[in-house]
Amino acid sequence: MNKSFDEIIAKVKECGMKKVAVSVAQDEAVLEAVREAKKRGIADAILVGDAEKIGAIAAQIDMDLSEFQIIHEPDMIQASLKAVKLAHDGEADMYMKGVIDTKNFLKSVLDKEVGLRTGGVLSHVCVFDIPGIDRLLYLTDVAFMTYPTLEDKVNIIKNTLPVAKACGLDCPKIAPLAAVEVVNPKMEVTVEAAELTRMNRKGELTGCIIDGPLSLDLAIDPEAAKHKGATDRPIQGDADVLLFPDIHAGNLVYKAIVHMVPGVKNGCILTGTKVPVILTSRSDTFETKVNSMALAAVVAEEMKKNA
Amino acid sequence: MNKSFDEIIAKVKECGMKKVAVSVAQDEAVLEAVREAKKRGIADAILVGDAEKIGAIAAQIDMDLSEFQIIHEPDMIQASLKAVKLAHDGEADMYMKGVIDTKNFLKSVLDKEVGLRTGGVLSHVCVFDIPGIDRLLYLTDVAFMTYPTLEDKVNIIKNTLPVAKACGLDCPKIAPLAAVEVVNPKMEVTVEAAELTRMNRKGELTGCIIDGPLSLDLAIDPEAAKHKGATDRPIQGDADVLLFPDIHAGNLVYKAIVHMVPGVKNGCILTGTKVPVILTSRSDTFETKVNSMALAAVVAEEMKKNA
Numbered sequence: 001m002n003k004s005f006d007e008i009i010a011k012v013k014e015c016g017m018k019k020v021a022v023s024v025a026q027d028e029a030v031l032e033a034v035r036e037a038k039k040r041g042i043a044d045a046i047l048v049g050d051a052e053k054i055g056a057i058a059a060q061i062d063m064d065l066s067e068f069q070i071i072h073e074p075d076m077i078q079a080s081l082k083a084v085k086l087a088h089d090g091e092a093d094m095y096m097k098g099v100i101d102t103k104n105f106l107k108s109v110l111d112k113e114v115g116l117r118t119g120g121v122l123s124h125v126c127v128f129d130i131p132g133i134d135r136l137l138y139l140t141d142v143a144f145m146t147y148p149t150l151e152d153k154v155n156i157i158k159n160t161l162p163v164a165k166a167c168g169l170d171c172p173k174i175a176p177l178a179a180v181e182v183v184n185p186k187m188e189v190t191v192e193a194a195e196l197t198r199m200n201r202k203g204e205l206t207g208c209i210i211d212g213p214l215s216l217d218l219a220i221d222p223e224a225a226k227h228k229g230a231t232d233r234p235i236q237g238d239a240d241v242l243l244f245p246d247i248h249a250g251n252l253v254y255k256a257i258v259h260m261v262p263g264v265k266n267g268c269i270l271t272g273t274k275v276p277v278i279l280t281s282r283s284d285t286f287e288t289k290v291n292s293m294a295l296a297a298v299v300a301e302e303m304k305k306n307a
Numbered sequence: 308m309n310k311s312f313d314e315i316i317a318k319v320k321e322c323g324m325k326k327v328a329v330s331v332a333q334d335e336a337v338l339e340a341v342r343e344a345k346k347r348g349i350a351d352a353i354l355v356g357d358a359e360k361i362g363a364i365a366a367q368i369d370m371d372l373s374e375f376q377i378i379h380e381p382d383m384i385q386a387s388l389k390a391v392k393l394a395h396d397g398e399a400d401m402y403m404k405g406v407i408d409t410k411n412f413l414k415s416v417l418d419k420e421v422g423l424r425t426g427g428v429l430s431h432v433c434v435f436d437i438p439g440i441d442r443l444l445y446l447t448d449v450a451f452m453t454y455p456t457l458e459d460k461v462n463i464i465k466n467t468l469p470v471a472k473a474c475g476l477d478c479p480k481i482a483p484l485a486a487v488e489v490v491n492p493k494m495e496v497t498v499e500a501a502e503l504t505r506m507n508r509k510g511e512l513t514g515c516i517i518d519g520p521l522s523l524d525l526a527i528d529p530e531a532a533k534h535k536g537a538t539d540r541p542i543q544g545d546a547d548v549l550l551f552p553d554i555h556a557g558n559l560v561y562k563a564i565v566h567m568v569p570g571v572k573n574g575c576i577l578t579g580t581k582v583p584v585i586l587t588s589r590s591d592t593f594e595t596k597v598n599s600m601a602l603a604a605v606v607a608e609e610m611k612k613n614a
Contacts (some may be wrong), residue, residue, distance in 0.1 A: 179558035251486035
């Protein structure tokens with residue numbers, strides 16, 4: 001079980017560098033991350049976009065482009081389709097967003113001919129390495145699915161399992177979170193959390209241990225679980241996956257951690273696709289972009305093993 | 308403007324020790340907090356509850372009860388009514404929960420004859436002193452109101468203003484939070500955030516600056532606001548009050564901060580009542596209980612000034 005992002009990066013090196021297709025690559029932050037990922041042995045990149053602009057930015061940041069394959073396509077939509085096709089055809093192991101807007105990037109991901117659909121639901125998972133917590137935490141969904149239904153939550157859980165497995169965790173403990181740890185019929189999220197737990201106990205949703213509803217202290221803090229006397233629950237402060245009620249709760253917690261916890265590391269990918277998709281945002285740091293590529297690389301390796 | 312909990316405690320000392328009525332005081336953690344609050348010059352306590360049990364616990368923790376007034380009432384409901392009446396009658400400046408369950412404690416707060424109703428809506432505010440953030444943050448509502456309507460949010464904001472004022476902040480910047488910083492008709496919370504902002508601009512809701520919807524990074528991180536180009540917004544990473552969409556989002560962020568950010572300090576009170584109410588929970592630390600009393604004390608002082 002990988003306990004830190006350093007271990008994930010070490011794992012990538014073990015199984016060999018992966019290849020990432022970058023959609024509309026003419027962006028300083030993206031190129032810097034791509035260069036670093038190659039330097040660290042995480043991923044080699046195929047840069048799809050406006051070759052002239054890519055060249056100009058590379059010159060500014062003193063980046064040697066001769067190490068990278070470049071596919072010239074000045075039109076953004078066309079560039080995204082060419083880039084995603086590389087992943088679709090198996091010429092790249094993962095697909096990454098450049099300066100194209102999210103809407104058009106997702107259109108390429110979902111393209112019926114050259115995209116990365118698998119028939120399943122797409123969801124987002126963010127892996128956190130938090131000082132003081134002795135394991136990785138998987139937060140989902142903090143960025144993609146807005147108001148997941150019970151069925152969506154089942155799919156989000158299923159999408160998260162291969163990510164945990166890629167990080168060495170065969171049977172993650174999953175906490176469907178709420179403000180409270182008991183079912184309250186006036187709070188639909190607690191009812192759905194209990195239903196997910198029931199499905200897990202009855203063998204309808206396997207490969208994990210689900211225990212909800214859980215408040216965040218009972219999910220992540222063993223001392224709090226002990227103090228509240230939650231000694232008969234399958235999760236006692238040792239949850240791996242934090243399943244959020246909706247995108248507001250998830251995104252606000254995600255940003256609280258990123259902006260308030262010193263020394264935190266995280267990487268995020270979109271799952272439910274044929275290959276892992278890296279949907280970085282403008283506000284992600286350089287390290288987060290590199291970590292997301294490392295996460296995508298171990299997930300890509302896991303998917304290849306099972307293909 | 309107070310920038311830390313130490314400053315709040317210093318302020319209490321300036322305006323003189325307050326008096327707290329404790330509802331069902333026979334609890335070790337409560338008595339330890341009460342003793343510490345007196346030692347630090349924050350509050351003197353009137354202990355209402357089972358005098359024999361209070362005495363036994365005090366002996367265990369080597370606490371000198373001769374410093375405190377004790378009102379013997381072994382019945383919990385009766386004890387809560389006697390304690391709340393002290394606050395109702397002005398014999399105590401604030402009201403604090405002991406080992407009585409929350410439901411019955413709130414019944415005493417809302418009691419029509421001896422309770423603390425003002426005709427307004429009750430809400431909860433939690434004040435955070437977070438390392439790396441140069442001001443106090445006011446989180447609301449993370450513990451009391453479950454699914455606030457637009458009207459509830461107006462009342463939550465109104466309840467929060469005297470708390471900010473008590474901490475030296477006359478015109479707080481209020482961020483109605485969401486996962487995104489633009490209005491999306493499919494996300495009711497963003498529509499309501501925009502409406503609160505409009506009400507503030509039109510002078511229908513004054514004494515503060517409201518700017519929403521805001522994502523958490525734009526609300527608290529000036530660098531992120533700059534990076535995302537939010538330079539025309541009234542709030543650019545300098546929000547004071549974080550208004551949450553619902554109790555799940557609020558409570559999960561609250562617990563993420565408490566359990567993940569090293570060196571954080573916080574205190575919480577219930578507002579909208581005749582005097583500040585301290586609704587501590589079992590999982591609150593000793594420091595949080597003491598800080599909550601200090602916060603209640605400065606708010607009580609502010610309310611007296613305006614009475």
